[in-house]
Amino acid sequence: MAHSLRPPFSDKDHVQGDIHAPLELVEYGDYQCPHCGRAYPIIKSIQAKLGKELKFAFRNFPLSESHPQAFAAAVAAEAADRQSAFWPMHDYLFEYQSRLPLMPFDAFAEALKLDSQKLEHDMQDPTLSAKVDADFDSGIHSGVNGTPTFFINGRRYDDNWDEDSLLAHLQQMLAKH
């Protein structure tokens, strides 16, 4: 069974890197998932090493049954996007993941110097929770089987995602490109 990314990578995604980069890495992640927390610095390091060869997108896949704050955290990151701060919020949520059950989201917003009232207000907007649901839906249809799940140039990546393995795989794909 080929598991392929549906819908494909596009400028509707939250993207870091050059949109024309030959390597395309998509993570379906959950801000409260400890494995995603471990993957976070690995992705940062790989981005630094591959530079303009790699573009990276993050899609929400909150496992709400396992992680009670995951859905709200995903909505918070989408709300931060309305203050052009999706990535700072994404990074902050992973860096301070252990505080998720304790810290209200307006405190996260203040730490990032965002308008915390606006963030709280935007978090109530049903279009943002619909966006998170739509990401989850696309993940299920793409064959996401846990978090994090990575897709590289549209295909699900089933091997280890420790830094050495993932980087070697990406470099190999680049060499073939």
Added chain:
Amino acid sequence: MLEKGTAAPDFELFCTPDQKIRLSELAGKKVILAFYPADWSPVCSDQMALYNETLKYFRKYNADILGISVDSKWCHMAFSADRKLHFPLLADFEPKGAVARAYGVYDEKEGECLRALFVMDEQHTIQWSYLSPTGINPGADGILDALEALAQPVKS
């Protein structure tokens, strides 16, 4: 492994320490069978946790999902409570693996079920089956594709 077009063999297995489920009791509903090697193992845990999150998708297609392994009903009870699962896990425990054998998905060497998925229609005819590499969680996309195909009007 039983293939598309085969009538699904009926079975009756414990789903809790004092309750059994018979496949034929689910007449009129589509049924997803997820055979898996073992409670508590990492891949199986992720797979069951995923289906726990996708139950609403299955329900949309009038489909129930049943997990099946050779673990005992008490083991299932503890695993299910620990992972807060909202669907039944069936114990293919005595005679061990008999249902998995009937579906052609028993691993004789390990003494466990293989990691296999079946989707059957309301008449319990198998419409899709998939054997996953044991170490890989197959996800839910194949199941949903099969359910979506069944929901399409039949072409005459």
